[in-house]
Amino acid sequence: MNILAIDFGTKSIGLAWCETTIGAILPYGIIKDQKIDELAKLIKEEKIELVVVGLPTGLDNKENTNTERVRKFAEELKLNISCPVVFFD
Numbered sequence: 001m002n003i004l005a006i007d008f009g010t011k012s013i014g015l016a017w018c019e020t021t022i023g024a025i026l027p028y029g030i031i032k033d034q035k036i037d038e039l040a041k042l043i044k045e046e047k048i049e050l051v052v053v054g055l056p057t058g059l060d061n062k063e064n065t066n067t068e069r070v071r072k073f074a075e076e077l078k079l080n081i082s083c084p085v086v087f088f089d
Contacts (some may be wrong), residue, residue: 004028005088006039010049013039014083017046040080048083055087083085 005025009012015028031038043051053074058064071087078085 001049002047003050003052004043004046005052005054008034008073009055010069015042015053036073036076036080039077043081043083048081050083051077051085052088053077053085055089057089 001020003018003020005016005018007016011032011034013031013034015030016025017028018025031042042048044081053070055070056066074085074087
């Protein structure tokens with residue numbers, strides 16, 4: 001299974017890729033300026049089957065403004081791709 005992990009930042013999106021049969025997670029690069037269309041194209045071209053988005057919470061494990069921003073990004077991404085999107089803290 002091809003999995004893409006996303007670290008959504010205010011200026012760029014960090015990516016890591018995992019192919020479960022080899023059991024390794026590899027850095028996959030950065031997308032500048034939060035371009036969802038560019039990310040959706042990459043997901044399709046690389047035949048990604050699952051997207052995992054890092055969900056930041058506060059030190060008290062409660063959601064905050066940053067968490068809301070990441071959730072909004074993930075919802076927009078879901079509209080542009082066909083594979084599942086899940087969160088992981």
